Amino acid sequence: MTRSSTPDVFCHVALAKPVFQTFQYRVPPQLVDRALPGTRVRVPFARAREIGIVHSITDVPPGRRVKDMADVLDDDPVLSPALLHLCRWTSDYYAAPPGLVYRAALPPGLLGKAQPGGTAELKRQVLELVGEAPTLLERDAAFGRAHRQRQAFETLEAIGGSAPVAHLERHYGYGRAVLAGLVDRGLARISLEAVARDPFAGTGDDVELPSRLNSRQTTVLAALTRLSEKTDPGVTLLKGVTGSGKTVVYLRLIARTLERGRSAIVLVPEIALTPQTVQRFRAAFGDGVAVLHSALSAGERHDAWRSLKAGERRVVIGTRSAIFAPVPNPGVIILDEEHDGSYKQSDTPRYHARALAAVRGRREGALVVLGSATPSLESWHNAKQGLYELLELPERATPHPLPVVDMVDLREVRSEALKAGEAPESIVSPRLRDAIATRLGRGEQSILLLNRRGYSTFLQCPACGKVWSCPACNVSLTFHRARNRLLCHHCGHEEHVPGQCDGCGEPQLTFTGIGTEQV
Numbered sequence: 204m205t206r207s208s209t210p211d212v213f214c215h216v217a218l219a220k221p222v223f224q225t226f227q228y229r230v231p232p233q234l235v236d237r238a239l240p241g242t243r244v245r246v247p248f249a250r251a252r253e254i255g256i257v258h259s260i261t262d263v264p265p266g267r268r269v270k271d272m273a274d275v276l277d278d279d280p281v282l283s284p285a286l287l288h289l290c291r292w293t294s295d296y297y298a299a300p301p302g303l304v305y306r307a308a309l310p311p312g313l314l315g316k317a318q319p320g321g322t323a324e325l326k327r328q329v330l331e332l333v334g335e336a337p338t339l340l341e342r343d344a345a346f347g348r349a350h351r352q353r354q355a356f357e358t359l360e361a362i363g364g365s366a367p368v369a370h371l372e373r374h375y376g377y378g379r380a381v382l383a384g385l386v387d388r389g390l391a392r393i394s395l396e397a398v399a400r401d402p403f404a405g406t407g408d409d410v411e412l413p414s415r416l417n418s419r420q421t422t423v424l425a426a427l428t429r430l431s432e433k434t435d436p437g438v439t440l441l442k443g444v445t446g447s448g449k450t451v452v453y454l455r456l457i458a459r460t461l462e463r464g465r466s467a468i469v470l471v472p473e474i475a476l477t478p479q480t481v482q483r484f485r486a487a488f489g490d491g492v493a494v495l496h497s498a499l500s501a502g503e504r505h506d507a508w509r510s511l512k513a514g515e516r517r518v519v520i521g522t523r524s525a526i527f528a529p530v531p532n533p534g535v536i537i538l539d540e541e542h543d544g545s546y547k548q549s550d551t552p553r554y555h556a557r558a559l560a561a562v563r564g565r566r567e568g569a570l571v572v573l574g575s576a577t578p579s580l581e582s583w584h585n586a587k588q589g590l591y592e593l594l595e596l597p598e599r600a601t602p603h604p605l606p607v608v609d610m611v612d613l614r615e616v617r618s619e620a621l622k623a624g625e626a627p628e629s630i631v632s633p634r635l636r637d638a639i640a641t642r643l644g645r646g647e648q649s650i651l652l653l654n655r656r657g658y659s660t661f662l663q664c665p666a667c668g669k670v671w672s673c674p675a676c677n678v679s680l681t682f683h684r685a686r687n688r689l690l691c692h693h694c695g696h697e698e699h700v701p702g703q704c705d706g707c708g709e710p711q712l713t714f715t716g717i718g719t720e721q722v
Contacts, residue, residue: 210262214238214272216246216255217302219314221551225258225301227265228272238272241280241287243313245273254314256282256305258291281309281512285567286527292562299552307552308527310505329396330382331365332356334389345388351377352384359391368393416455420448423594427456427572430592431535432463436570438561440541440586442578443596446603449574450480452596453537454487456572457518461488465534465569466517470525470556472543474498480520480539488518495521495528523548523556526563533569536560541573541582557582611635630717653719656692658684660716662700666709671698684720 212235215225228246230238238244242257247270254276282290282305290308294301306314337345346353355377359366371377385391416424423441430436443449457467471480474496484492493507493516510516512529519528523546526536538546538557546556557573564571573582573591586593599605616632631639639649661679662671671680673691680689680698689698703710 211264212238212260212262213265213269214244214260215258216244216272217258217305218246218248218253218255219302219306221300221303223298223300226255227269229269230260230272234272234275237275237278239280241282241284243276243281245276246270247273255302256314258301281313281529283529283531285563286529288566289527289559289563293552293554293559296558297552297554299554303552304554307524307548310508311501312505327396328368328393329365330359330368330371330385330391330393332359332391336360337390345390349384351381352388355381356385356390359385367396416451417448417600419596419598420452420600423596424452424455426592426594427452427570428459431456431460431570433570434568435565436568437592438564438571438573438585438590439592439594440578440582441572441574441594441596442586443574443576444599444605445576446599446601446605447576447596448600449539449596450483451600453539453572453574454484456535457484457537458487460534461491461517463534465532466530467519468525468528468530468533468536468560468569469518469520470536470538470546470560471520471522472540472545474522484518484520491516492518492520493528495519495525497522497524523554526556526559533563533567535570535572536564537572537574539574542575542577542579609634630722651722653717653722655681655716655718656683657681657690657718658720659714659718661714662689663713663715664704664707664709665711665713667704667707669704669706671701681718682714 212230213227214230215227217225226246226248228244238257238260240257240259243254244257245252245254252273257280280287286308290301290304293299294304302314342353342356346356355371355375358371358375358377368379368382371382372379382391382393386393427439427441430439441449441452453469457469460467469480469484481492481494493511495504495507499507507516507519508529511519512531514531517530519525519530521528538560541557548554548556557579560571563569575582578586582591585591611632611634613632642649659682662682663669671689672678673680673694673696675696676691676693678691678693680691680696682688682700683690687700689700691697701712704712
């Protein structure tokens with residue numbers, strides 16, 4: 204058929220640009236069958252070529268002349284229909300540029316400027332025996348006086364018939380010429396094998412998991428299992444005190460999910476929590492666990508993403524961006540420490556992983572479990588209103604008691620000191636001072652936590668009330684005594700400490716608030 208007799212097909216392509224629109228291109232007839240929504244395509248943009256995502260397909264002419272798409276880069280879409288829906292929902296709900304949402308959902312390097320070769324896989328050379336194993340007489344005739352080649356051949360036989368070339372060289376000491384000799388004799392061949400870059404390989408081998416659940420854990424697990432088997436399992440808030448064994452419940456729930464042929468997504472708030480979580484999950488599920496977070500190299504993230512998309516691994520652990528992980532048919536999505544503010548993405552595209560988990564769970568029929576000892580106000584309200592299921596683990600799984608917590612009101616401490624005619628403590632209360640002294644006397648250690656950097660949190664004029672703030676961020680500047688500067692902790696803006704108020708001329712300025720430098 205000619206172009207004139209065949210209806211033209213057009214597609215809307217999202218590019219990784221901070222713009223709230225897609226760009227329309229005509230799909231050449233030879234690419235129509237491959238240009239599916241969620242597929243990466245190469246398109247002309249300005250004077251360059253960009254890689255974007257097919258956002259949608261249409262046969263409605265745009266009313267103006269548009270350029271042709273250059274190429275389709277994938278045999279199968281890199282984003283499933285469910286992930287396409289999640290990205291579109293994120294873009295609409297949070298008013299985020301669609302191309303930037305798609306970029307956040309994919310490993311680095313898959314979108315943007317068209318680069319030759321794309322994201323390279325890590326490959327290694329593997330030496331593999333071919334053909335029938337020769338008899339002893341045939342070996343004598345084949346190798347003759349090439350004793351080293353015969354040793355290499357028999358070593359390869361003993362370890363299963365194939366091994367990485369680098370392993371044979373380093374571990375067994377066979378030179379490249381010896382191994383090449385096996386290839387020349389037609390006894391072996393060298394091929395390239397993709398290697399998964401996994402920084403957590405081998406972790407979890409020395410981690411012991413509890414073999415039994417207590418009665419509370421058993422009850423909660425049974426309830427979660429029943430919910431996960433529903434067509435629309437919804438969201439469940441699991442409120443459990445610290446040490447109540449929520450993680451063990453997660454592991455058992457995921458095991459049952461995998462038995463039903465489904466996958467699991469586990470989100471943790473901080474990258475620092477990932478290694479210890481991975482150890483416990485790999486102790487249970489081995490190398491079937493993939494890890495996704497921003498501290499991994501581009502190659503490590505790409506390999507983890509590829510293995511999940513291919514179904515080679517069915518459990519993913521990661522920070523907020525792992526909500527976009529391409530796990531096939533997820534059956535459970537778990538947010539540990541769901542109250543943590545780290546689940547909010549502060550940079551464009553902005554989103555909250557908890558909200559995205561609920562949307563993805565509803566779309567794919569997956570149970571969403573929000574775990575916390577101190578649930579967020581939103582989740583607690585939804586649970587009390589019946590929008591979420593509520594399950595509780597009110598007791599610790601082990602007999603160890605919870606730590607004793609004392610609340611000390613420094614206002615009362617200062618008031619009592621003034622009544623007694625003593626100078627009030629400004630930072631460390633007498634009770635805290637005595638507790639630290641007791642620990643030091645036992646040769647023990649103490650940790651003081653204060654979430655305020657610097658010496659004082661702000662500088663204020665006592666006469667007119669002016670507070671020195673950042674001109675760009677409109678937040679108060681923090682005084683750092685070590686540098687004798689006022690700093691903005693948001694953008695890095697800094698100023699000299701003024702000698703007097705530039706508003707009223709008051710020379711006696713007040714440093715207010717306590718920072719770590721004071722402690």
